[in-house]
Every structure is written in structure tokens, then in C-alpha cells.
Amino acid sequence: MENKVTINDIARLTGLSKGTVDRVLHKRGEVSKKSYEKVMKVIEELGYKPNVFASLLAGGKGCLIAVVLPSGEKGSYWELAESGIAKVGADVEALGVRTQLFTYDQYKPESFHQTCTEVLEAAPDGVVLAPLFKEETSQFVLDLEEKGIPYVFVDSRLESEHYLAYFGMPMYQSGYLCADQLTGGFAIGSVLIVRVLRDKSRQADPTKNRRAGFIDYMLEHSPECSVSNIFIDPNDPDGTYQALDNYFKAHPETRHIVMFNSRIHLLVPWLSSHPVKGRRVVGFDNLPENVAALKRGTVSSLIAQRPDVQVKRAIEALAEAIVLQKLPPQKDSFMHMDILTRYNVDYY
Amino acid sequence: MENKVTINDIARLTGLSKGTVDRVLHKRGEVSKKSYEKVMKVIEELGYKPNVFASLLAGGKGCLIAVVLPSGEKGSYWELAESGIAKVGADVEALGVRTQLFTYDQYKPESFHQTCTEVLEAAPDGVVLAPLFKEETSQFVLDLEEKGIPYVFVDSRLESEHYLAYFGMPMYQSGYLCADQLTGGFAIGSVLIVRVLRDKSRQADPTKNRRAGFIDYMLEHSPECSVSNIFIDPNDPDGTYQALDNYFKAHPETRHIVMFNSRIHLLVPWLSSHPVKGRRVVGFDNLPENVAALKRGTVSSLIAQRPDVQVKRAIEALAEAIVLQKLPPQKDSFMHMDILTRYNVDYY
């Protein structure tokens, strides 16, 4: 079609055989320096691009992409991310891409380490990685680079590495947007932030920047607003409800509530049994339970980043890079913040 | 890899040759009824799927997808849609898919008709179609069906046809959502709808349902709200500003403004020179000018459907259907309503 130049053309023009050309294309040696350069020159001039079909047909192997995620419990954020693997387009699957999931315990750095060695043993052609532990990830990434395995970050990323691309949400801005959704742009008097207790694992609080963005918005738009925090234990519903009761007994004037992680659904039973007119409740991520609460009106709006789509797009970008040698246009601009309300969530 | 069964296997099992098998696969006759059935039976049993690579390699032709859109002026909605063609993934392009754009004058049914005949002459393997004229589209679609050319609707669709898929926005619900964005969920006193004058062309008002959804929301949530309409001529800026001046002189209490098409940007100069605190302005579609106004704060929020993405996904769905024989999972559920504010538009 468009790309008429084949490996045979190059062979003819260089006076060599296609076997030799193939050897330089795959850098598998046994080629004299002179021949190597001659071939490279012609390839450059003609803009030769290998035919993917022929290559896949002959090679047959296809490629393997490892997806490394925290293990996702039922209904959790990471389960949603996991589901993205099943959603990769038929077109990239047709390109011979297989994909394998590796999970780790998000609270145990050593589990992550263990998983990383498993990944390296599987010798994938590319890795999609949701990193939680900075130090361990740095090491893993070095191993990957050494082996020349490209990798894509999902959800969060390390700053200064040579990753191929990053699919995630800008945390600070998402907090800012969240505040805008909560207030509707008008000044409010007070707001309650509900946070979860964190045991001191080695991972930093992933919602820290989001909270910062929220606070900054409030300072700019509602400087006199009082912002309170309470902490709950995700595994203790009764304690959670108790904490809410206590807070609102002491601060009956507060109405709006926000959570910066995906667990707003933990508050739903309490919210349902304590309805307040004009209360706005804003959370993050389109977990099934969150969406259900949104539809019922218990939650006002969700800021979603669709981890499933992120994983899907990460795999696709990686596949294009590996199979087609097409680099993604930008490294970091694949970031979404979608506003969900009960009126558009059905079409999401 | 996974699909080990080849055309040769079938040939061997049926005692025929691969030439014959190929003939039944492509229905090009010259096969006895007995052989035909024998082959079909084995194909069924083994679940034979042709190897896309080999097929593309041997056939070479690839496929042609025609994209039929209204011609888009600079900065218009349809120009945005057009840009989606350039955004189709490298993976589907690698599948040998070429794409050709056909445009028509959105105000002239005969122009559409003319374009349709051109499309038929080009003999594409699939058609992406943004239909505006109901009658002419019905006829065109019949022609396509007769030739067995699959087609996908974009932006709007005909109700009862055998289209492969539809990518668009649910109009009624978008109006409903729009009202929710405008009011923030609270009752308001009055709102101004700005509409464009329509010459009596054969196409119906495409925003009619959207307006209906808006009105219904207002009736339910702000029953006492007064809703006014004014009409402007898109080609007459001064007249537009004059109309706005007149209206607001007579109704100084009205603050919020909404438009149901993509032309909210027409009001921007007037809005900028007549700032009102607490005024909410809501429009549709992420045209560059609209987005710019959103960033400056002149427009409060936009409901966007990303026509470019719709076209892109339509092409991809069609390509998968043609090349890989994979039907899209659902016909109609590819509909988006994205809420854009100045705080998330940068990451859109």
C-alpha cells in the first residue's frame, strides 16, 4: 500500500541478501561493519518500515505485556483497574499481544518485591506498572531498563525516570476541581474532610496532593471557611458512624462532606439515615458502590479517572510501542478528571 | 499461538485442497454443494478463524472507510469532528485501514445526495456517517445495505435501521444535565435561552430534544422559574449584542444564560463587556473558542461529547468489524456527556 519498500528492496540496493539485512535489522551480529553501515544508510534513505503482518506471521511469537497492580478486593479501586485488562481493543489483540496480570499486597513492600522478581522471570516485552513503594519501584525500574524492557506508569509515577508514558490523574488539580464541585463556586462556611487511618507502611499518603489542591481552592474562594478532619477505620463501620455522629453533634452547622480516596461509599449508610437538605457530598472514583450512591442522590458528584481505561490505554500504548515502534505522542498528558453526576453517569 | 487451526487443517480433514476451502470461505462459487457443506461443517466444529496477518499479507489491499460529514468551517463543530480522522490509533492503521473524508453542505440536501453518490462510487468497505437529512439518509442507507457495506452513525442516527453502531450524545439527557449544571441543583428565578435563527431547510432542529430535557429539569426542580428565549443570527454579531442588550434591559433580574448548540462563543464578547457576579453561562461542545472562554471564566461550564473522539471510535469500531469480524459489544451505548469546567479542561 503506502509503504512499498520491503526488505528485498534493501537487499537489492545494497547488493546483499535479505538474510543479511534481517540480521542488521535485528542486531544479531554476524555482519561486517561495512555491510552494516551500508544497510543502515539505505534503510534511512528509503524510510523502511517493516511490515507488521509479515513479521508477526513469520515470527509468530507475538509479545507479552505484564500488568503489575495491587491486588484488588471485590468492589475496590484496584479491582476496577484490573478490569481494564479485559477491555483492550480487539485490534491490539490482533497484533499478537498477550497480557498477564501480576498483583501484590499494597501494604507489604516485600510482596511487591516478590512480584517484581516474578515479572522479571516471565521476561515480558513490556510492563504496565502501578507503583506504590517508591524505593522498591526505583530498583525494579532499573532492572527493567537494564534489560531494555519498556514500561508505562499507571495511577502514579516516579518523577525522574525514563518511562514510556504515564496514565493517571493530576492529584493537586483533582483536589482543586473537587472543591469547585463541592462549593459550586460559591463561598461556604464549613466543610468536613473524612480520612482513613493509615498504618505506618512505607508508602506515602497518596491523596496528600489532592488534599492540598482542595485546601488551596478553599483558601482562594472561601477564605473564611472552616475545614475539619475526622479519621475513620475502613474496617469498622460502626466506629465510622459513631465518629460522624460525634462530629455533627458538635458541629451541626457543617453540611458538606468530602473524601479524597475512593471510599466515599463507606459513608453511604450513615448519609442515607441522616439526610440533610442541600448537603453536598463529593468523592472520587467510579466504584460500583460509589456510582450506585450517586444515582440515588446520596453522593452529589464523583471525580473519576477511570482506572480501567487508564490500564487499557497503557496496554495499548505499550503494544503500539513494542509491535509498531510508535512512541506515544506525549509522556504525561494522558490524564483525565471526569465529573460524574447522577445525570451523566449512566452514559459513562 | 492460540488459534492453531489453519486452512490447511481444514483441507486435510475434508480431504479437499486449501484452494477449495478458500473458495467456500470467500463464497466465490465453483464448489459443489457437497464439498461446500463438508467444509462448513468442519469450520464450525473446529471454530476456524482466519489469520488476519496472513490474510492481510496475501491480500494486501487493506480496506477503505469513508467518513461522511458536513463540511466544517474553521473553529466549528464539524471541523472538530473532522480532526478525529487523524487521531485513529496506529494499531488500526496497521491493520491496513485507509480512510477518506467526504463532506457536504449541511444546509443543502442535494449536496448530501451528491456526496452520497460519490461515496458509492468510491466503493468503500465501510461508512461512518453523520446524518442530517432524514429522507436522503434513509435512501443512502438502503443503497449501502444492498451492497452489503456496513455503516456507523455518528452524532445522530436514524431510528430503525441496521447500523453497526452509533456514537453520539443522548440529546434529551444532555439538556437535563445542562440544567443541573446551570442551577447547581438549586431553584433559580429565571434563565435565558439563546437560540439561532434557522432558515427553513429540510433538517429538523437538532437541539430540540436537548431543549426539552432542559425544560423538564427546570419544571421539576424550579417550577416557578421563568424561561425566556431570544434568537440571534450567527452572522450578525452586532445584532446579537443588540438583542442581548434589549433583553437584559427589559429583564435585569435574569442572570443565567444557556445555549443548546456549540455556538456559545458567539456571546463571549458581549459577556466579557457585561460582567455579572454569580452569573452562570452554560454551553455545549469543546470548540477551541468555547474552551478559551471557559478558561477565562466567561463560560461556567460546557457539556462536551468530543465529536473527534466519536469519529475516531466509529472508525475503529468499523475497522474491527470489517477486518477482524468483531462486532461492537453494543450498538448504542457509546455515548458520552462530559462536564468541562475551567479546572478540568486542561486535562481533557
Add this chain to the structure above:
DNA sequence: AAAATTTCCGTGCACGGTAACGGGAAATCA
């Protein structure tokens, strides 16, 4: 019954690339 068609089917090459195999020439060694 022989000739002329028609129907049906097998053979073989092409598509572009991969990789094993083997061999000629140069370099090293005996």
C-alpha cells in the same frame, strides 16, 4: 461415441519477513 462444454478442484506462486543451515573466504594455527 467422440467432441465440446461446463463444473469442480488441485497446484503453485506470491505476500514480506524470520531464522536455521551451510558454505566460501579470510584469518589463525600447526
Add this chain to the structure above:
DNA sequence: TGATTTCCCGTTACCGTGCACGGAAATTTT
């Protein structure tokens, strides 16, 4: 100088399909 090794490179057999070509068998025509 002859034998052996090393370095390069050409040859060749695929990968799974598409399709043109030609021929055998079945059918019709004279």
C-alpha cells in the same frame, strides 16, 4: 603450506492466505 577456525553472508524452507492457472471429471452437444 596445509589444516582448522572464525567471520560473513547467501540460500532456503517456512508462516497462513489469496488467487490465477490448468487440468480432470462430469455433463452436454453433435
